[in-house]
Amino acid sequence: MGLYTTLPEDIQEVDVIIAGGGTAGCVLASRLVDADPTLSVLLIEDGPNNQENPLVAHPLMWRPLLHPQTGSAIYYLGKEEAQLAGRGIPVACGGILGGGSSINFSMYTRPQAIDYDAWDMEGWSAHDLLPFMNKVETYHGDGKKEHHGLEGPIQISSGPFRQVEAERDFKSAMAQVGYPEMRDLQDLHSNNGASHCLKYASVDGIRQDVARTYLHPRLQDGRHENLHVLVESQVIKVLFDEKTKRATGVEYRPNPAFHKDMAQRAAREVKARKLVVLSCGALGTPGILERSGVGDPQGLRDAGVPVVADVPGVGDGYQDHQVVSYHYKSSIPKEETNDAAFASADPPASIGKLLMSRDKILGWNGFDASFKIRPTEKEVDALGHDFRTVWDRDFRDVAEKPLSLGNLSMGLLGDPNQFPKDTSYFGLGLYNAYPYSRGHVHITGPTLEGPLDFKTGFLSDPQEIDMKTHIWAYKKQREVARRMKIYQGEIPSHKPDFAPDSRAVIAQGRPARIR
Ligand SMILES: Cc1cc2nc3c(=O)[nH]c(=O)nc-3n(C[C@H](O)[C@H](O)[C@H](O)COP(=O)(O)OP(=O)(O)OC[C@H]3O[C@@H](n4cnc5c(N)ncnc54)[C@H](O)[C@@H]3O)c2cc1C
DSSP states (O other), X not given: OEEESSOOTTOSEEEEEEEOOSHHHHHHHHHHHHHOTTSOEEEEOSSOOGGGOTTTTOGGGHHHHHSGGGSSEEEEEEEEEGGGTTEEEEEEEEOSTTTHHHHSOOBOOOOOHHHHHTTOOTTOSHHHHHHHHHHHEEEOSSSOGGGSOBSSSEEEBOOSOOOHHHHHHHHHHHHHHTOOBOSOTTSSSOOSEEEEOOBSXXXXXXXXXXXXXXXXXXHHSSSOTTXXXXXXXXXXXXXXXXXXXXXXXXXXXXOTTTOOOGGGGOOEEEEEEEXXXXXXXXXXXXXXXXXXXXXXXXXXXXXXOOOSEEOTTTTEEEOOOOOEEEEEEESSOGGGSTHHHHTSSSHHHHHHHHHHHTOGGGGOOSEEEEEEEOOOXXXXXXXXXXXXXXXXXXXXXXXXXXXXXXXXXXXXXXXXXXXXXXXXXXXXXXXXXXXXXXXXXXXXXXXXXXXXXXXXXXXXXXXXXXXXXXXXXXXXXXXXXXXXXXXXEEOGGGSOOOOTTOTTOOOSSOOSOOO
């Protein structure tokens, strides 16, 4: 049992190797050793132990945790793409024990029941899966008891701080635009409304990442001596038995970002008697499969990797929810937003002050309200023939299926240096719930050093459904923002360049009258 930065010499072989100590990997390792304490399990994580970073415990600190230089996130850099105005988008993922759950926004989000039911697979319907979703959580929010768990390891609560004035204002503006307040938007069914947004946080504001809630308790309780965790180490590829093609272990190396000594960095092997699991995330796992020789044979040959298994589709079909956040000037004092620390003249000093005083704002993520919305039939018509066709096929008769998801953020979701510091802001973020664009992620060589061929594909679907969804959602959120009492005007860079005589132009400052 133990957590290591270098694997002890006596651990050469275990029963199960789990590559990737993120959200899925930490839960899986923990549940496996619970189920069978005789099973030896080795979890290998690219990033550092999350316990060494004091920021992880505080939901407010997702901003510094996402900073490329803090070493807790991995950035996959997408290629430049014409439809993205020639830009290459860097996509952030967790790069620390606990993965995304250690650095993300901590917003409690669940899919719709229809998402699972659409798989049409025995044992995987929403009805089948709800008991497992409930098993994970101890829920402190509104809604029906049967929709949530009350005894799980992950606390779901509002935390110790809430921007109540802005939340009420937002929900009232949403209702005026046609989206009423809902009691529980995460009950797998509710749609077309707004509600309070709970957090993966305890009532006293501690982030509920899976390393904290699943892994560390088992590493420390003296009852799981067969659980081993190796951090700061990168899995390069899976090893296979040549004859049977069975996975027999992995090749890994100490992560050079943490192991400066060249001699230490040599690749090593560790064997698995029963199973190798890859849980390195949507952008990390395909590369390991391909370096192992599993994927499209032509692509593997081009990358100089011998083919082990012809599995077309590995690394293809990448999709993501393409969030865009629009900001507005706000009358809420900056100290009561998540810019309290980050947009100050001296962010490190402000962060230090909050940590020293254990300010309850640390237990807040800045997101108090979220929404799931659909367009009216008239709005669908306005989006054109192609959109209407897709809508009729995929959405019209599925009332529980939202077109856009979103949230109210109190503060900036971007680089504060690009905004005047003397103003306070709120933002409305929009995600395409079911994107139609697809990208890919492939290796270009057999080692970890080679650049990835990563294309996000964002906004690339030929019928421009994703773009039209964003345009519709942009208009909706603007209608809402302008009806909020805290609204104090737009930010020029966060809106389209309307023609001066367009009816969409609004005067700076609070409009006198809104219909
Ligand atoms: C900025 C951000 C904000 C988010 N906000 C929310 C939110 O508010 N609410 C919500 O529900 N979801 C949110 N998410 C999404 C959520 O965090 C992810 O869906 C979830 O973490 C995915 O889990 P996973 O196990 O598939 O991958 P991850 O959690 O990403 O885990 C993969 C792990 O594998 C490791 N790894 C990668 N390559 C290797 C390798 N070669 N060898 C060893 N280890 C490797 C990584 O370091 C990482 O720890 C957010 C994600 C991000 C990035």
